[in-house]
Amino acid sequence: MQNAKQFLVLGLKHIFTGYDHILFVINLLFGAKTIRHILSLVTAFTIAHSITLALATFDIVQLPSSFVESAIALSIIYVALINIFNKDSKHQPWLAFGFAGILSEMRLDTSHMAASLVSFNVGIEIGQILIVSVAFPLILWIKKLTLTPIKWVIPGTSVVILAFGLIWFIQRAFKLDLLIP
Template sequence: MNTRRIFLLLGMMTFFVFLPLTTHAHTNDSEGFSFIEVNEETIHYELKLDLEEFAEAMSREMNESQLFDTDTVQEFLNARIEVYADGVIVEGVIEQAEIETIQERPVAVMNLTYEMKRKPEKIILDYHMFFDETAPSHANFVTIDMDGVKKQIILTYSSRQLEVGEMSFIQNAKQFLSLGVKHIFTGYDHILFILALLFGAKTIRNILSLVTAFTLAHSITLALATFDLVQLPSRIVESAIALSIIYVALIHLLNLDAKHHPWLAFGFGLIHGFGFAGILSEMQLEGSQMAMSLLSFNLGIELGQLFIVSLAFPLILWIKKSTKKPVKWIIPGISVCILVFGLVWFFQRAF
């Protein structure tokens, strides 16, 4: 056998050995496509994923009817694709879902809308689709259009985040200030604890010492948790907050003339601070702006807290000074309600 025939034979053998690899190379590629458009108060996100791979990741059959089970698909996507508008996470709602055929392969096409109150200055996309489940080699080709400027990036296992824009110092402070105010007004357990504290306050000086102690304590643990220096399981924190409500309400019910001391407010304030920090853990806080974000958020909490105290305490003093018997039962009655809420929350959170 001459040299030419040997090389010909080796070439044919190489061809047949690598033929299966080459014919399956493309079909084994894991690819996705994202087209994102940022508008005044909405973000439109068109996501394209291989249908078979999408079905495998969801551990279910995936046809057109299954794809239109938007609640399940939407929950799946929001758990793996996180969009932050100026640091605040926004959840997508599937407006349309369909199946297309691209290069003879079925592709799931989903159009999501993210609602916002105003146009964001900065968008962050955290993408975790398939990486940790079915396809570490997955890649998503992203095109984002913001303020008329388009940016392309490829998201991979080692590079899962896209950032566009830059949030200003003032916008960051305003946003977290507003978030702090909103958080205290929607944190009903914190409000009831503050009310229970006010029931045991005798003078303006006393209430100032209680509020100061509570503020100082929750500011300490809020900072420790936000900077990830101290972390406690959320179940323990939320259960302890419920217990603080129960304890303070019981003190007042057992002795209507009991006076709350600052150390009590400080001790329970440490626990409530971890509760305040829970919402910040869901946000994209950057190192350069973390201190200002934390300060603004805490200031918002204090403003909301001050507003509650300024409305409630004069009314509580009037009730205590009233000589009418029906009025005298208002505070004990409210204390019983606070105690009941605390008990319900404790059993819900602890068990």
């Protein structure tokens, strides 16, 4: 039970200190139209994260971390570009598929691996729900405002997210330290 609690907390820390995860989820929310659409995006993200994490944890698929981290940055860039150039886009759940490998680095006892994996993913899901429950109402409120300067908030924020994605891609693909976590 203690092990499960530790991995739940680790999942929460992973999502709240994973700024790329947070920006990716917010990026996806910019294109969300309904609560059902949000649920499909968040569920796809969780399923993808769970599958890739399980594949890495059980040593079924091991990809170089620089490739995985670069692909995550590219997905952030791609969604930001959609937000900038197509303000009426409705993001598809397949955009939420990503990669993970943190548990495979922890050398877990195989008898506890499944429970640890589930607990870690529950922590990530709780974190995502908290992010969505704060960010989406704010995004909806911004979208409903009619002031002209407000219409630039989402595209402007997407430009900032795009910049972070580009920096992360350069940093991860070319192993450069650009002072951004």
